Amino acid sequence: MSDQHTLLAARSVTKTFTKRSQTVTAVNDVSFELPAGGSLGIIGESGSGKSTLVRIVIGLETADRGSFLYRGEEHKLDLRRSRRQRLTDARRMQIVFQDPTVSLDPRETLRESLSRILHLHYNLSGPSAASRIRELTGAVGLTERQADALPSQLSGGQKQRVAIARALSVEPEILILDEAVSALDVSVQAQILNLLNDLRAKLGLSYLFVSHDLSVVQYVTDHAIVMRRGQVVEAGDTRSVLSNPQHPYTKLLLASVPAPGWSPDAAVLLRRELEATEVPA
Amino acid sequence: MPLLSIRGLSLSISGRRGTNVVLTDVSFDVDEGECVALVGESGSGKSMTTKCIVGAQPEGSEISGSVDFAGTDITRASRSTLLRMRRAEVAMIYQDPRSGINPIQRVGDFVVEAVVASGALTQQAARTRAIELMRAVRLRNPEQIMMRYPFELSGGMLQRVMIVSALMGSPRLLLCDEPTTALDVTNQAEVVNILGDLQKKRRLAMVFITHDLDLAAAISDRVCVMRDGRIVESGTTSQVLNAPSHPYTKALLSSRPTLGGDTATRLPTIAETLAAEGAER
Numbered sequence: 271m272s273d274q275h276t277l278l279a280a281r282s283v284t285k286t287f288t289k290r291s292q293t294v295t296a297v298n299d300v301s302f303e304l305p306a307g308g309s310l311g312i313i314g315e316s317g318s319g320k321s322t323l324v325r326i327v328i329g330l331e332t333a334d335r336g337s338f339l340y341r342g343e344e345h346k347l348d349l350r351r352s353r354r355q356r357l358t359d360a361r362r363m364q365i366v367f368q369d370p371t372v373s374l375d376p377r378e379t380l381r382e383s384l385s386r387i388l389h390l391h392y393n394l395s396g397p398s399a400a401s402r403i404r405e406l407t408g409a410v411g412l413t414e415r416q417a418d419a420l421p422s423q424l425s426g427g428q429k430q431r432v433a434i435a436r437a438l439s440v441e442p443e444i445l446i447l448d449e450a451v452s453a454l455d456v457s458v459q460a461q462i463l464n465l466l467n468d469l470r471a472k473l474g475l476s477y478l479f480v481s482h483d484l485s486v487v488q489y490v491t492d493h494a495i496v497m498r499r500g501q502v503v504e505a506g507d508t509r510s511v512l513s514n515p516q517h518p519y520t521k522l523l524l525a526s527v528p529a530p531g532w533s534p535d536a537a538v539l540l541r542r543e544l545e546a547t548e549v550p551a
Numbered sequence: 552m553p554l555l556s557i558r559g560l561s562l563s564i565s566g567r568r569g570t571n572v573v574l575t576d577v578s579f580d581v582d583e584g585e586c587v588a589l590v591g592e593s594g595s596g597k598s599m600t601t602k603c604i605v606g607a608q609p610e611g612s613e614i615s616g617s618v619d620f621a622g623t624d625i626t627r628a629s630r631s632t633l634l635r636m637r638r639a640e641v642a643m644i645y646q647d648p649r650s651g652i653n654p655i656q657r658v659g660d661f662v663v664e665a666v667v668a669s670g671a672l673t674q675q676a677a678r679t680r681a682i683e684l685m686r687a688v689r690l691r692n693p694e695q696i697m698m699r700y701p702f703e704l705s706g707g708m709l710q711r712v713m714i715v716s717a718l719m720g721s722p723r724l725l726l727c728d729e730p731t732t733a734l735d736v737t738n739q740a741e742v743v744n745i746l747g748d749l750q751k752k753r754r755l756a757m758v759f760i761t762h763d764l765d766l767a768a769a770i771s772d773r774v775c776v777m778r779d780g781r782i783v784e785s786g787t788t789s790q791v792l793n794a795p796s797h798p799y800t801k802a803l804l805s806s807r808p809t810l811g812g813d814t815a816t817r818l819p820t821i822a823e824t825l826a827a828e829g830a831e832r
């Protein structure tokens with residue numbers, strides 16, 4: 271049983287894909303707990319299963335085995351659930367993807383998009399919708415003019431703010447960020463990371479923060495799991511995982527991050543050692 | 552005399568909406584066996600600089616200054632000179648290996664194609680050389696990889712294939728445009744290690760473009776920091792990283808979260824650092 275402070279818990283979640291008679295276990299017996307108001311990092315490289323895991327959480331994929339508990343009750347995203355249930359689920363969690371150019375409708379401004387969402391979820395229109403739109407636009411640091419711009423007229427960082435504003439519009443309890451700052455220039459990345467920390471402090475949001483970038487994970491999360499080939503190889507509070515890693519893979523990840531005085535040689539050695547102990551994928 | 556010497560390179564593109572100045576007074580040298588990193592954010596002019604080095608600047612652009620490669624001014628070179636140079640003396644690798652390879656051609660056919668077509672090597676000699684180079688970039692079972700299609704290889708493997716393809720013609724200068732940005736960190740470490748190795752062993756001159764100063768530090772001898780089409784600071788890598796003199800370089804260095812760094816404080820964005828330094832934008 272999870273205690274009452276746990277907002278979302280995953281219990282032994284497993285997902286297998288079969289392609290041309292080859293079976294890949296993308297997510298293998300993964301469990302985690304996200305405390306209310308907490309921020310959990312999901313660290314891993316491509317193919318680690320981190321994106322599949324959050325796609326299952328948000329309902330874009332279904333797990334073969336395992337379950338999720340939301341505030342201690344079973345959380346199941348049935349494809350045939352009612353419209354009402356879908357709206358309720360949408361207000362629990364929202365997701366922001368890596369590339370806003372792909373995830374935003376190129377024909378729709380932020381204002382149009384928010385109007386539609388606010389009407390759908392809260393039946394808001396007119397002045398009350400307008401004032402909520404002003405609030406959301408301001409919360410992510412965009413101007414009224416930018417709210418009326420098409421995605422193509424905005425920069426990468428501005429588009430990512432649009433995606434975040436849309437996600438926040440339904441007041442979700444959990445915001446899933448899937449490599450949401452990875453494609454941004456460092457100066458824009460700094461702004462978005464500050465924004466995420468501010469929003470969590472102000473709104474009491476919880477984050478599931480998927481990233482391969484260890485220093486970014488350290489900046490926005492309290493706890494973290496490290497995934498490799500579908501499995502959690504290490505879990506703990508972010509600072510100790512990253513300052514005192516136990517698993518060889520976590521050590522390799524850390525040795526691979528360029529930093530002052532860094533040389534790739536140590537990482538190359540650690541990788542050889544790790545691969546020697548593993549069965550080839 | 553340096554192998555590559557760029558002096559006062561400026562480039563502007565005139566369009567219906569007026570003239571867009573892309574590069575202003577860019578000057579730097581690259582010696583044989585030396586690696587120079589160009590560091591900056593998107594739109595800083597790093598990639599355009601490398602385009603000018605191979606004479607591939609956009610059609611209709613105004614170019615002034617000189618790009619001297621082994622005694623030839625590229626900005627005034629004839630088409631046949633440019634083609635000869637690109638075939639035998641200068642090679643490039645890019646960020647996304649998948650966009651630079653024919654998806655329906657076997658990897659082996661792709662890597663030997665250019666040198667065989669130019670008559671530099673026979674089919675047999677080219678295949679032997681490709682297999683040698685694949686060993687040098689630590690691809691296991693090169694004979695088997697030659698028979699594969701690009702979709703069967705991971706991003707890290709494919710980028711190593713691109714390095715092989717770039718080195719087939721025994722170039723003297725290798726231009727690397729964010730060659731590891733699309734790769735996982737552990738693959739990035741491997742590729743950086745391989746490039747450093749090749750560069751030393753073959754006395755290759757290299758221009759390495761990246762947005763990551765710490766990564767630049769690991770591979771380059773000298774660094775040029777670019778912003779808005781200008782080099783704002785240049786010097787030996789340790790000089791620029793350990794004692795940056797330009798406010799923009801300082802801002803770039805401080806806007807990224809660091810492992811083990813303070814997570815309680817806000818990240819200074821580039822604009823904030825510049826304002827604090829009292830520098831104009």
